[in-house]
Amino acid sequence: MKLRHVILAAALGLLPLQASAESKLADFPLAERIKAKVDAGQPLDIYVSYHDVSNEFAPFMKAGVARAAAEEKVNASFIGPVGADADGQISEIETLMGKMDGLAISSVSTDALAPLIDRVLAAGIPVVTFNTDNPDSKRLAFAGQDLVQSGREAGKLMAKVLGGKGKVMITTIDAAAQWSIDRETGAREALKAEPGIEVIQTLNTGTDPQKIYSAIENAMLANPDLTGVLSLECCSTPAAGTWVERNKAADKVKVVGFDLLDQTVGLVESGDIQATIDQAPEKQGFAAVDLLAKFVKGEPIADVDTGVGIYTKENIAEVAKK
Known part of the structure; x- marks a missing residue:
C-alpha cells in the first residue's frame, strides 16, 4: 500500500487497532x-x-x-x-x-x-x-485513536521535517495523564531510532492558554539551539506555532503537533507549523x-479506531474549506 493510501485510510479510520x-x-x-x-x-x-x-x-x-x-x-x-x-x-x-x-x-x-x-x-x-x-x-x-501509534507517527514526522538531526522538545498540557504518557512513549520510540536527534526535555505546560505560551517561550529562551517542538495535544500545538510566527523562526524551529483547532490550521497554512495529526474528535x-x-x-x-489523519501545508486546505 502506498504511503498516501495509508494516510488516507488512517484518516478515515480504516486501519484497525489490534484485534479485540x-x-x-x-x-x-x-x-x-x-x-x-x-x-x-x-x-x-x-x-x-x-x-x-x-x-x-x-x-x-x-x-x-x-x-x-x-x-x-x-x-x-x-x-x-x-x-x-x-x-x-x-x-x-x-x-x-x-x-x-x-x-x-x-x-x-x-x-x-x-x-x-x-x-x-x-x-x-x-x-x-x-x-x-x-x-x-x-x-x-474503546473508540478513539491508538495513542502510542499516533505518537510514533508524530515522532516520524518530526524526524522527517528536521532531516534526521536536531534538538527536540516535547510539550504536553498534562504529562501525568495516560493519554500523554502513551503518546510520549510512541514519540520517543520513533525519535530514538534517529541517531541525529536528541530529545532535550518534556515540558509540562498546564492547561491555561497564557501559561502554555509562557512556558514554551521560557523554554525556547533557555534552549536557543532547539530546532524542533513536538506537541502531544491540541493546545500546546498552536502555542508553539504562535511562538514561531512571532519570532519569525519558521526556518529554524519546526513544529509538529495534534488536532485541528482553527488557530492550528492557520499556522499550518502559514508554514509556522509543519504538520498536525487529527484524531477525529467528532x-x-x-x-x-x-x-x-x-x-x-x-x-x-468492538473497538473503533478513529485513525491518524496527517495534515501538512500541502493538504490543510481540505480542512480550511470546511
Missing part, C-alpha cells in the same frame, strides 16, 4: 431497570464523561455526542470535570449511577478510574471508553454514544 473480542449483551448482566426501559421503548439516558470539559478539544467531542443522540434517539449528556480532576470525575459519575443507562468515559487517570468503571459494570450498566482508553478496566469497547464522541446504544439493543460491539 466483540462484546455481546448476551454475556452481560444488564440491570433490570435498564431492561425495563428497553422493553418499554423508552429512550436511554447515556452519560459521556470527558476528562476535561474546559479544554478547546471538548466541543468537537460534544458535537459528535449530540449527533449520535439524535440518530439513535437516546438522551446523551456530555459531562466531566473542569480541569483534569480525577476525584471530580469519580464523584460526578458516582452521583449519577442510579440514573445512567450507559456510560462512556475518557479517564483523567487510568489507575484512579479503572475501579469505578468496574463498579459501574458490576451494577449492570454498560461502559465503553473513548478518546482515552482504560485497558486496566473491564470496559466493553467521530469519537459519536462512536461513544453509538456503541452503547447498539450494545443495549443487542448488537455486538
